[in-house]
Amino acid sequence: xxxxxxxxxxxxxxxxxxxxxxxxxxxxxxxxxxxxxxxxxxxxxxxxxxxxxxxxxxxxxxxxxxxxxxxxxxxxxxxxxxxxxxxxxxxxxxxxxxxxxxxxxxxxxxxxxxxxxxxxxxxxxxxxxxxxxxxxxxxxxxxxxxxxxxxxxxxxxxxxxxxxxxxxxxxxxxxxxxxxxxxxxxxxxxxxxxxxxxxxxxxxxxxxxxxxxxxxxxxxxxxxxxxxxxxxxxxxxxxxxxxxxxxxxxxxxxxxxxxxxxxxxxxxxxxxxxxxxxxxxxxxxxxxxxxxxxxxxxxxxxxxxxxxxxxx
Amino acid sequence: xxxxxxxxxxxxxxxxxxxxxxxxxxxxxxxxxxxxxxxxxxxxxxxxxxxxxxxxxxxxxxxxxxxxxxxxxxxxxxxxxxxxxxxxxxxxxxxxxxxxxxxxxxxxxxxxxxxxxxxxxxxxxxxxxxxxxxxxxxxxxxxxxxxxxxxxxxxxxxxxxxxxxxxxxxxxxxxxxxxxxxxxxxxxxxxxxxxxxxxxxxxxxxxxxxxxxxxxxxxxxxxxxxxxxxxxxxxxxxxxxxxxxxxxxxxxxxxxxxxxxxxxxxxxxxxxxxxxxxxxxxxxxxxxxxxxxxxxxxxxxxx
Numbered sequence: 281x282x283x284x285x286x287x288x289x290x291x292x293x294x295x296x297x298x299x300x301x302x303x304x305x306x307x308x309x310x311x312x313x314x315x316x317x318x319x320x321x322x323x324x325x326x327x328x329x330x331x332x333x334x335x336x337x338x339x340x341x342x343x344x345x346x347x348x349x350x351x352x353x354x355x356x357x358x359x360x361x362x363x364x365x366x367x368x369x370x371x372x373x374x375x376x377x378x379x380x381x382x383x384x385x386x387x388x389x390x391x392x393x394x395x396x397x398x399x400x401x402x403x404x405x406x407x408x409x410x411x412x413x414x415x416x417x418x419x420x421x422x423x424x425x426x427x428x429x430x431x432x433x434x435x436x437x438x439x440x441x442x443x444x445x446x447x448x449x450x451x452x453x454x455x456x457x458x459x460x461x462x463x464x465x466x467x468x469x470x471x472x473x474x475x476x477x478x479x480x481x482x483x484x485x486x487x488x489x490x491x492x493x494x495x496x497x498x499x500x501x502x503x504x505x506x507x508x509x510x511x512x513x514x515x516x517x518x519x520x521x522x523x524x525x526x527x528x529x530x531x532x533x534x535x536x537x538x539x540x541x542x543x544x545x546x547x548x549x550x551x552x553x554x555x556x557x558x559x560x561x562x563x564x565x566x567x568x569x570x571x572x573x574x575x576x577x578x579x580x581x582x583x584x585x586x587x588x589x590x591x592x
Numbered sequence: 593x594x595x596x597x598x599x600x601x602x603x604x605x606x607x608x609x610x611x612x613x614x615x616x617x618x619x620x621x622x623x624x625x626x627x628x629x630x631x632x633x634x635x636x637x638x639x640x641x642x643x644x645x646x647x648x649x650x651x652x653x654x655x656x657x658x659x660x661x662x663x664x665x666x667x668x669x670x671x672x673x674x675x676x677x678x679x680x681x682x683x684x685x686x687x688x689x690x691x692x693x694x695x696x697x698x699x700x701x702x703x704x705x706x707x708x709x710x711x712x713x714x715x716x717x718x719x720x721x722x723x724x725x726x727x728x729x730x731x732x733x734x735x736x737x738x739x740x741x742x743x744x745x746x747x748x749x750x751x752x753x754x755x756x757x758x759x760x761x762x763x764x765x766x767x768x769x770x771x772x773x774x775x776x777x778x779x780x781x782x783x784x785x786x787x788x789x790x791x792x793x794x795x796x797x798x799x800x801x802x803x804x805x806x807x808x809x810x811x812x813x814x815x816x817x818x819x820x821x822x823x824x825x826x827x828x829x830x831x832x833x834x835x836x837x838x839x840x841x842x843x844x845x846x847x848x849x850x851x852x853x854x855x856x857x858x859x860x861x862x863x864x865x866x867x868x869x870x871x872x873x874x875x876x877x878x879x880x881x882x883x884x885x886x887x888x889x890x891x892x893x894x895x
Contacts, residue, residue, distance in 0.1 A: 333645075428778075441859060442828075442835045447757060447779040461779070468836035468857055469759040469774035470869060523752045526778045547780065549751065561780060 281336065282306035282520045285347035285389065287381050288357030289318040289340065291502065292397060295509035296354055296516070301325060301334050305517050309347055310340045312357070318342065344384035350392045352519050353385055354512055355408060358398030363496050370399050371584055378404045382411030393519050393554045396421045397512055401454040402530050403581040405543040409532060416532045417555040423454030424528020424545040426511040430491040431460050434484045439475060441467060448472075449561075450488065450528055451545045452574030458545065459570045460485045464561060515550060522552035531555045537563070539575045542582065594621040594649065595830055597662040599693055600669030601630045604707050607819030608666050608826070609650055613637055617827045619648035621658055625669070628652075656696045663702040663862070664829045666822050667693055667718065670708040672813040675806050679710040679765060683895055690714050694721035703829050703864035706731040706840070707822050709813075711764045715840050715853035716892055726842040727865040733764030734838025734855030736821040740801040741770050744794040749785055751777055758782075760798065761838055761871065763854050763884035770795045774857075774871050828860035835860050836869065843885075846870055847878050852885040852892075 284300060286293045289312035297308050310318040318340030325338045339346065347353060358374035378398060385394060385408075394412065396405040396419065405421035412419065427450035436443035445468045452459035462481045465472040472481060487494070495504035518525035527550060530543045536558050537546060549557040563571065596612060598605045601624045609620050622630040631652030638650055659665055670686035673679060686708050694717070697704065704724065708714045715731035722729070737760035746753040759774035772791060775782045783791065797804075805814035828835035838855045846856060846868065859867040873881070 440834055442833045445757070445836045447755075447776060449779045464779040464781075466757065466774075466776045466779045468869070469757045469771070469776055470857070470871065471773075474872065518752075523754075524750050526751045526755045526780075528778075547778070559780075559785070561784060 282351045283309065283349060284352045284354065284516055284520070285309040285311060285350040285392075286354045286356060287311045287347070288355070288398070289314075289321050290356065291505035292508050292512070293354070293356040294321050295505050296356070296512040297321075297325065297338065299509055299513035300516055301336060301338060302332065303513070303517065304333075304335045305513075306351065306520055307336050308338045309350065310338065311342070311344060311346060312340070313342060315342055344381075345388055347385065348388045350389040352395065352516050353389060353392045354395045354397060354516065355381055355404070356397040356512075357381055358404070363500060371403060371581060372588055374398050374400070374404060375407055375585060375588065378407045379411050382408045386412040386414070392418070394419045395512060395515050396530070397508065399454070400581050402543040402545075402578040403585050405530050405532075406582055407585065409543075416534070417553060419532065420515070420548070420550070420555050421454070421530025421543055421545075422508070422512050422515055423458075423530045424450050424547075425514060426508050427454065427458050427460070427488060427491065427545070428528055429507055429511060431465065431484065431488040434487050435465070435467065435472065435476075438480065438484065439467060449547060451547070452571050453544060453578040454530065455574075455577060456489055457570075457574040457577045458489055459567065459574055460488050461567060463564070463567070518550040519552060519554065523550070524556070525550045526559070529555070531558055533558070536560055537571055538568070542575060542578055544571075544575055544578060594619040594651070594661070595663045596620045596826055597659040597665040598622045599656075599659065599665060599667045600624060600708070601633050602668065602672070603815035604818050604822065605666065605668035606633050607815050608668060608707070608822040609633070610637060611819055611823035612826060613641075613646045613648065613650055614644065615823065615827065616647045617823065618830050620650045621653045621662065622650065623653050623656060623659065656693070659697065660700065664705060664826050665697070665700065665702060666705045666707060666826060667714075668707040668822070669693060673709065673806060679802075680713070680891055682709050683713050683891060686710075686714060687717055687895060690717050691721050694718045697722050697724070700724060700728075703728045703730065705822055705825050705829075707818055712840050712853045712855075712888055713892055716842055716851075716888070719842050719853075725864075726844065727863065729841065730825065730858070730860075730865060731764070731840030731853060731855075732818055732821045732825065733840035734760045734762075734768075734857070735825060736818055737764065737768050737770070737798060737801075737855070738838055739817060739821055741775065741794070741798040744797045744801075745775065745777075745782060745786075748790055748794055749777065749782075756782075759838060759857060759871065761855050761857070762881055763888065764840060765884070766799050767880060767884045768799060769877060769880060770798050771871055825860065829862060829864065832862040833860070834866070839865070841865055847873065847881055849881060849885045852888045854881065854884060854888070
């Protein structure tokens, strides 16, 4: 049986565990610093096993040693965004958490693939890569798939069609500067631009950019976790089952799209070896400028990161 | 009470029931002219239910009267072709069977899904003989051709099929029209990921997929693909999902063509075809459609 470890048993982590369990994808370990919390949630899940037909085991622990020999590790530990708080505000707190986790991953699960989820995502991915010392393709950030699933839903809702029939590509950093690409978005194969006028598309793009904030504004004391966890589970499944899934994810670039030494949302092929390929789509000048702007915002975060800690 | 009827439980009919059961789409009644066949296959499937977790019933019925209460009926009755034979060769033989079913379904309140070949002609015939609205009689043409196109694209690209949408319109024959501009990988046009040579190969394979299976298996034509396509259409209708699938239906002026059934993308829901989507086609492509339409009209008129 494959093994997936989820670090951080908060809402995103626990809901990801739920989706992974419902599809019997792998045995699961939940790790969290709060004493008893991951153990309690894991036991609660296992009590549901007889009714939900789980064939997998779920255990909770406060000890990183429990992640030993995991095939995939999902890193969700960190503080959630509060209303009015920018993703960058989270940086300092979450960098330290990510640093510890990455070191533990390198020690206990040296062959794992890592999916970074904590925000600011593109920066946390970089910390994870540096601290783990893993090969570039084994660390990937969950962003584009979430931004796309929101964009897909908004389009489906507007057109009154099934959300699964809508496919979309959202590139760039996971923040207000993300780059939804209507040109690479389709409804049952139809280009989006044939079905909606440009004003409507622009509204939906804008709503997508603020998709995370929209949920925060409703919940007041928390942020989204169903859609983020669903996106995580999709990526985990693609890796465990070697699906060769084409999705947007935050990957380490070495010159693709004119950027290097940065994690940025681009189309990738996900399989058993992690990021197996990065696809370079033709972009218009306007799209490229938007992506460059997004990269700049991520780069600023990385600079802040360098000022607060030395990799080692 | 059953909401799905399957008429004709040969390979396509029985496997459609099987896929519907596996996905827990709804309860099924099956009818076949051969006494006991539907009952036997239904019982066999229900005996698998405890292991497979079916939540709906499957049963055999002895009379077409019991079809009346269902909301969707799959017509899979008729003979299949032999190696070397074309779909159209079946027209006269299967038309008689379709006529009988259509007569007994006059005034049916649900949607009819035609799987019997040659499907475009059978859709026309069923609609005429049953008097049902064109939005209520759909055929498995483009939806099956598209799934084959998706598979071939997926294999060539090394990307999971789930990521791939493909659109095939027109006649369900070697004149089918795979639309490269309306086929995408997670939103990205396939033409940006695959060169023309590979695309041509994939299109050719899609066009000949049905024939290839007949040639390979000699004694039967394909049925897994068609059954999966039928189950997909059934699901979209009974669950009212508004899924977009290319199905065959009698056209009413699309691209200037009337009274002939071919496939176009449609939004499917509880009332059958709820909307037709018309791709932008080149003049050459419209000419191919017109040629197909003329041929279909003439075969239909001469039968």
